Amino acid sequence: MSKSGRPREFKDTAVIDAAVEVFRTNGYETCSTDDLCKQTGLGRGSLYNAFGSKHELYEHALRRYHEVGIQAQIEILEQEGPVKDCLRSLLEWEIPKGEEADSRGCLLINAAGERAKNDPVVEKIFKQHVDLLEQAIWKAIRRGQETGEISNVKSTDELAGMFLSSYYGLRVIFPATMNYALAERIIDGTLDTIF
Amino acid sequence: MSKSGRPREFKDTAVIDAAVEVFRTNGYETCSTDDLCKQTGLGRGSLYNAFGSKHELYEHALRRYHEVGIQAQIEILEQEGPVKDCLRSLLEWEIPKGEEADSRGCLLINAAGERAKNDPVVEKIFKQHVDLLEQAIWKAIRRGQETGEISNVKSTDELAGMFLSSYYGLRVIFPATMNYALAERIIDGTLDTIF
DNA sequence: TTACTTTTGTACTGATTAATACAAAAAAAT
DNA sequence: ATTTTTTTGTATTAATCAGTACAAAAGTAA
Numbered sequence: 001m002s003k004s005g006r007p008r009e010f011k012d013t014a015v016i017d018a019a020v021e022v023f024r025t026n027g028y029e030t031c032s033t034d035d036l037c038k039q040t041g042l043g044r045g046s047l048y049n050a051f052g053s054k055h056e057l058y059e060h061a062l063r064r065y066h067e068v069g070i071q072a073q074i075e076i077l078e079q080e081g082p083v084k085d086c087l088r089s090l091l092e093w094e095i096p097k098g099e100e101a102d103s104r105g106c107l108l109i110n111a112a113g114e115r116a117k118n119d120p121v122v123e124k125i126f127k128q129h130v131d132l133l134e135q136a137i138w139k140a141i142r143r144g145q146e147t148g149e150i151s152n153v154k155s156t157d158e159l160a161g162m163f164l165s166s167y168y169g170l171r172v173i174f175p176a177t178m179n180y181a182l183a184e185r186i187i188d189g190t191l192d193t194i195f
Numbered sequence: 196m197s198k199s200g201r202p203r204e205f206k207d208t209a210v211i212d213a214a215v216e217v218f219r220t221n222g223y224e225t226c227s228t229d230d231l232c233k234q235t236g237l238g239r240g241s242l243y244n245a246f247g248s249k250h251e252l253y254e255h256a257l258r259r260y261h262e263v264g265i266q267a268q269i270e271i272l273e274q275e276g277p278v279k280d281c282l283r284s285l286l287e288w289e290i291p292k293g294e295e296a297d298s299r300g301c302l303l304i305n306a307a308g309e310r311a312k313n314d315p316v317v318e319k320i321f322k323q324h325v326d327l328l329e330q331a332i333w334k335a336i337r338r339g340q341e342t343g344e345i346s347n348v349k350s351t352d353e354l355a356g357m358f359l360s361s362y363y364g365l366r367v368i369f370p371a372t373m374n375y376a377l378a379e380r381i382i383d384g385t386l387d388t389i390f
Numbered sequence: 391t392t393a394c395t396t397t398t399g400t401a402c403t404g405a406t407t408a409a410t411a412c413a414a415a416a417a418a419a420t
Numbered sequence: 421a422t423t424t425t426t427t428t429g430t431a432t433t434a435a436t437c438a439g440t441a442c443a444a445a446a447g448t449a450a
Contacts, residue, residue: 030313243439
């Protein structure tokens with residue numbers, strides 16, 4: 001059908017990835033469309049032609065962040081080896097090893113705080129993310145209980161709920177405080193209550 | 196000294212309390228100074244004369260929210276009776292009982308996500324709040340361990356860290372999802388790993 | 391009442407915002 | 421090369437923003 005004129009000079013995913021970074025460092029309201037143009041390398045025309053509006057680009061960014069993130073986290077939880085190592089890896093995920101880099105926090109959590117109340121798209125994606133993550137955590141803990149690595153005394157549902165919540169707490173507390181000692185207490189404490 | 200002219204027609208704390216509500220429902224960037232005037236009942240002149248700028252009013256709101264909140268939470272943790280009841284009360288704090296009202300989330304957590312990276316005041320107050328809360332939780336758990344209510348096998352530091360983090364996770368997850376069943380799993384799971 | 395001080399609301403300013411209009415450029419197809 | 425289609429950057433628009441200026445109002449003190 002398409003008579004195919006000049007082809008695009010950019011990959012959509014690359015632009016969205018760049019947008020994710022902008023929204024993650026600045027939040028939705030704080031970053032301007034100019035910031036988005038500069039960081040993505042697109043001119044205004046291209047950006048609006050390709051994505052329609054700031055908010056639509058934001059939705060794409062949220063979706064992509066969600067999809068890439070949930071996949072990475074599930075992968076961590078499904079690694080072979082002791083379940084304890086999987087859970088520790090997840091807790092330590094996105095906590096920079098060297099104490100230099102700054103952690104910018106989770107885009108979805110920040111989006112939920114900033115916009116979930118007024119933005120149905122944010123709410124929907126956040127819910128979906130939490131839901132999938134809880135399932136993946138549940139499976140990992142269940143696996144641990146089946147192999148005997150984790151006691152069967154406490155229910156899988158409750159252990160998964162506790163772990164999920166503590167994980168999210170860490171992902172709020174650490175980026176804001178950059179307190180490594182506290183992060184260690186949280187991580188060790190969370191694991192020690194399960195194992 | 197002061198020749199004392201016309202007295203103010205408003206109480207500072209009442210205005211700040213109103214501002215807390217505005218910032219809590221809208222976030223810093225999303226609410227306008229007009230919104231603040233309308234919700235506080237002050238005219239622009241009065242508001243700027245009394246508080247200087249939007250950001251200064253925001254600081255006052257954060258401080259007040261912090262102070263009122265930390266006091267309430269400490270009070271809950273220091274109630275007499277089983278420590279388990281105290282910890283449950285804290286977890287259930289600000290989770291509306293009737294399933295009607297909407298929960299607007301914690302102003303400090305949202306502020307940390309939206310602004311901690313660019314706003315030293317936010318970062319400082321958030322750190323302070325977390326620090327005081329961890330201490331209060333630590334004391335409660337220690338008390339439980341001294342009375343034998345909580346096992347001494349796990350260290351107080353780690354239990355407190357885990358509980359703090361799970362509590363914060365809940366305060367992120369619940370307002371964004373309004374999922375009561377999940378909240379129950381989290382609360383029960385968190386308590387069951389301690390007791 | 392008079393003098394003085396502070397509050398209060400309105401009108402305004404300059405800056406910035408998201409979004410649009412549009413012409414020039416660039417590639418593909420014929 | 422010419423036509424066609426799309427991209428791309430610039431200029432622009434209308435709205436909104438935080439903050440200011442200022443005169444009128446309203447209280448206190450004498």
